[in-house]
Structure formats: C-alpha cells, structure tokens
Amino acid sequence: MCSDLSKVNLPISKANGLPNSHYIDEQVFQKEKECLLYDNWSGVAFEHDVVNPGDALPLNLLGFPLLIVRDYTNQICVYQNVCRHRGMILVEEKKNIRGTIRCPYHSWSYNLDGSLRATPHIGGPGYNHHKDLNKKSLRLKKIRSYVYLGVIFVNISDSAEPFEKTNCSLMSRWSEFNKPLFSCKNYSSFQLELKCNWKLAVENFCESYHLPWVHPELNVVSKLEDHYNIESKDQFSGQGSYHYTQISDNGRVFVDFENLSESWKTGAEYIALYPNVLLGVHRDHIFSVILQPISKDFTLERVNIFYASSRSINKDYSKLREDNFLFWKSVLSEDIFVVEGMQKGRYGKFFDGGRFSPAMDGPTHNFHGWVANQYSA
Amino acid sequence: MGIKKINSLESENSKLQNAFLKNDLSLVVEIYTKKAKLDLKMGNKENAYFNFTQAYIFALEDGLEVSDEIYKILLKAKREI
Ligand code: FES
Ligand SMILES: [Fe+2]
Numbered sequence: 001m002c003s004d005l006s007k008v009n010l011p012i013s014k015a016n017g018l019p020n021s022h023y024i025d026e027q028v029f030q031k032e033k034e035c036l037l038y039d040n041w042s043g044v045a046f047e048h049d050v051v052n053p054g055d056a057l058p059l060n061l062l063g064f065p066l067l068i069v070r071d072y073t074n075q076i077c078v079y080q081n082v083c084r085h086r087g088m089i090l091v092e093e094k095k096n097i098r099g100t101i102r103c104p105y106h107s108w109s110y111n112l113d114g115s116l117r118a119t120p121h122i123g124g125p126g127y128n129h130h131k132d133l134n135k136k137s138l139r140l141k142k143i144r145s146y147v148y149l150g151v152i153f154v155n156i157s158d159s160a161e162p163f164e165k166t167n168c169s170l171m172s173r174w175s176e177f178n179k180p181l182f183s184c185k186n187y188s189s190f191q192l193e194l195k196c197n198w199k200l201a202v203e204n205f206c207e208s209y210h211l212p213w214v215h216p217e218l219n220v221v222s223k224l225e226d227h228y229n230i231e232s233k234d235q236f237s238g239q240g241s242y243h244y245t246q247i248s249d250n251g252r253v254f255v256d257f258e259n260l261s262e263s264w265k266t267g268a269e270y271i272a273l274y275p276n277v278l279l280g281v282h283r284d285h286i287f288s289v290i291l292q293p294i295s296k297d298f299t300l301e302r303v304n305i306f307y308a309s310s311r312s313i314n315k316d317y318s319k320l321r322e323d324n325f326l327f328w329k330s331v332l333s334e335d336i337f338v339v340e341g342m343q344k345g346r347y348g349k350f351f352d353g354g355r356f357s358p359a360m361d362g363p364t365h366n367f368h369g370w371v372a373n374q375y376s377a
Numbered sequence: 378m379g380i381k382k383i384n385s386l387e388s389e390n391s392k393l394q395n396a397f398l399k400n401d402l403s404l405v406v407e408i409y410t411k412k413a414k415l416d417l418k419m420g421n422k423e424n425a426y427f428n429f430t431q432a433y434i435f436a437l438e439d440g441l442e443v444s445d446e447i448y449k450i451l452l453k454a455k456r457e458i
Contacts (some may be wrong), residue, residue: 072454098438098440100440102435109434118433118457120433120434121430122429126426128433128451
C-alpha cells in the first residue's frame with residue numbers, strides 16, 4: 001500500500017496528513033513499531049505499577065517482552081524479559097521478588113541488577129559451573145529507561161539520545177512540575193479501549209480545534225479563543241489554555257505545586273510527548289496517559305491522575321478527587337467516537353490524508369512531520 | 378530396597394510436592410537440605426550435591442540467608458565458583 005510522505009512535510013497550508021496506509025496497513029504498522037516506538041522513548045508503565053522493592057512487572061510493547069523491576073535500592077530497572085539460556089520468558093505474571101529471578105525452565109537465577117547469579121547443574125547434575133560459560137557475560141539485557149511525570153519510558157533499540165537530551169525543551173518548559181507526585185488507589189486511574197490506531201489518539205489530544213464540538217461543556221469554562229498551540233519540532237506538540245479553573249467542593253480546592261510562577265495560576269497545558277504519551281499539567285494536579293498499541297487498529301489508553309501535594313490524597317479530599325476523576329474520565333471518553341470514526345474513515349480509499357486548518361491544526365501537522373521523518377530516516 | 382524405605386521416600390516426595398503447592402520455599406529448602414545431608418551421611422555424594430543445588434536455588438529465589446551456608450558447602454565441594 002502507498003506510503004507517499006512527500007506532502008506531509010510541506011508547509012501546513014499546502015500539506016496533506018499521513019496517508020491511510022499509516023493507520024490500516026500491517027506492513028507500515030510493523031515498520032512504525034520499530035522506527036516510532038522502539039527507536040524512541042516510549043511510555044510503557046507507571047512508576048507506581050512497581051511500588052515496592054522487588055516488584056516485577058512483565059509487559060510487552062507490541063510483542064517485545066519487557067520486565068520492569070524495582071530493585072532493593074528503590075531504582076527502577078527494565079530488562080528484556082528473556083532468559084539467557086533457552087530464551088524462556090522469565091516472569092509471566094506480576095509478582096514481588098524476594099531474592100533472585102529464577103527462570104521457570106532450568107532455574108538459571110538472576111539478581112535484580114540483571115547479573116546471572118546461579119546456573120544449576122550446568123556442568124552436569126550437582127555441578128553448577130562450566131569452564132566454557134562465564135556468568136559475567138550472561139547478564140539480562142538491560143533496556144534503557146527513564147521516569148518522568150510518573151511514567152516509565154523505555155528506548156528498546158538503544159538508539160535514541162538520552163531522555164533528558166531528547167526531551168530537554170519540554171523538561172525545561174515544565175520544570176516547575178518536575179517534583180514529587182502523589183497518587184492513591186481510588187479515583188486515580190482508569191483505562192479506555194480505543195478501536196483505532198494509537199496515532200489518532202495522539203493527533204486528537206494535541207489539538208484544541210475540536211473542543212467546542214466534542215467537549216461543549218469545556219467551552220463554557222475555557223473557550224476556544226483562550227487556547228494556544230504548542231509545537232516543538234521533532235519532540236512534542238499540544239495546546240495550552242489561559243483559563244484553567246480549579247474544581248472546588250464547598251470552597252475546598254486541591255493543594256498547589258509549591259513555588260509555581262504566576263502564569264500557572266490560571267494556565268494549563270496538554271502535550272503529546274512523541275511517540276505515545278499524553279500529558280496535562282495544572283497548578284494542582286497533572287495527568288499522564290500511556291497509549292499502548294495492541295494492533296494497528298486497537299489501542300489501550302491508560303490514564304493516571306497525580307496530585308501536587310500529599311494533602312490532596314487525604315481522605316477529606318476524596319469527594320473532590322472523585323469529581324476530578326469523573327471529569328477527566330468523561331472528557332477523555334468523549335473523544336472515543338472521533339478517534340474510532342477517523343480510523344473507519346481511513347478505509348475510504350479516496351481520502352488523501354486530509355487538509356489542515358493552517359490556524360488550528362499546527363500541532364497535528366507537527367506530529368505528522370515527526371512521523372514522516374522517523375519513517376523515512 | 379525395603380518396603381519401609383519406599384514408603385518414607387514417597388512421603389518425602391509428597392511433602393516436597395505440598396511445599397511447592399503452598400509455594401512455601403523455605404520448607405522446600407529445608408526438605409532438600411535434609412535430603413542432601415542424609416545423602417552425604419550415606420556416602421552418596423552425587424545425590425547430595427544435586428540436592429544441595431536444589432536447596433541453594435530455592436533459597437536464592439526466596440532471599441533466604443541460608444543460601445550463604447549452602448553456597449559455602451557447594452563451593453568447598455567445587456560445585457560452585
Ligand atoms: S531457559 Fe531459562 S534456564 Fe533454561
Ligand atoms: Fe478531546
């Protein structure tokens with residue numbers, strides 16, 4: 001199927017969006033898996049998915065088996081979840097590891113730092129070493145990882161620049177939010193199922209053009225003209241609002257981040273950090289969304305809300321947290337029909353990727369340009 | 378092998394099976410260590426180090442301190458490095 005990207009990087013007034021094949025073609029999807037997701041910093045889990053030392057969470061990113069571990073020094077490490085002996089999956093289910101990670105096949109045992117600790121019977125029954133096998137050279141394959149705004153990012157192919165370098169401009173733009181975050185069990189997280197390609201969820205999130213139509217209730221508190229576009233070549237795009245209003249419960253509002261600049265008192269920003277993480281920041285809470293692609297036309301959207309202060313996760317804030325949770329859940333659910341509708345639209349073979357509104361669609365055009373560059377590189 | 382010996386072997390094995398079923402790794406380690414020590418006593422070195430190895434691996438998995446002791450036994454017998 002055609003993947004002519006020549007029009008994608010034209011100036012927005014002349015450009016077309018990504019061709020249909022980037023949403024419905026299996027070959028393109030497989031190539032994008034490598035060049036968009038594996039070659040870059042993709043979000044795969046939340047920091048609190050492995051809350052206690054020894055917690056080990058297996059997951060996969062489009063088939064690539066990952067093992068996320070919190071070690072006994074409280075650091076998060078990510079490994080390829082594959083034994084160095086016969087390639088068995090090491091950990092099948094989330095668990096807490098008290099000592100070593102023992103492969104369930106022949107029991108080669110690994111320390112949480114990835115080193116190979118024991119190789120039982122490797123030299124014959126009761127002989128646990130062999131001159132031809134050096135344990136030191138058989139560590140678990142470490143996958144580069146970085147935790148930012150509660151999300152664990154990985155660079156599977158080990159080819160990306162360091163996370164802080166790739167994302168320096170967002171990290172400095174939002175440096176005031178790079179602080180401890182607080183989240184509790186109830187009313188903090190939810191998951192949505194999207195029958196669409198993951199990129200459509202990115203594209204929809206980063207533009208504000210649809211707000212008055214898809215989220216009319218938002219337009220009451222934050223009008224379209226209160227929004228501005230955010231575009232950073234090759235890293236992220238999104239939208240900001242000058243009119244964030246805190247929700248309140250009988251005058252009670254969530255506690256703010258400390259030492260925020262004045263502009264954040266009424267400002268909020270929503271940014272898609274390429275490839276697959278969506279973030280929103282406000283004076284009193286942030287949310288992080290991980291888009292987990294399952295197939296070319298199915299995506300899981302995992303959402304977690306984090307608060308700025310430990311006080312906001314106290315019991316007396318539970319009503320407010322419930323309201324905030326229901327608010328975001330309903331806003332993000334309102335987007336489901338459009339991302340799924342756009343997916344169906346990609347089967348219209350005369351669709352040419354679409355023409356952009358030069359005034360409103362900059363963030364989407366920016367993302368498409370990034371995709372096209374990665375794809376053609 | 379006498380009937381009595383077979384019975385006691387069977388009961389050892391079912392104890393082991395139960396310990397695995399309950400995921401009670403410290404009991405698993407205890408059973409293997411006991412077997413190993415008995416084997417040594419009977420002069421059956423190969424069985425002994427096989428069983429010490431089994432005990433060692435599960436002790437490591439469970440983060441049990443006894444793994445250090447078993448390691449030393451295996452090391453001394455040149456079964457570990
Ligand atoms: S495959 Fe893991 S020990 Fe053999
Ligand atoms: Fe939306």
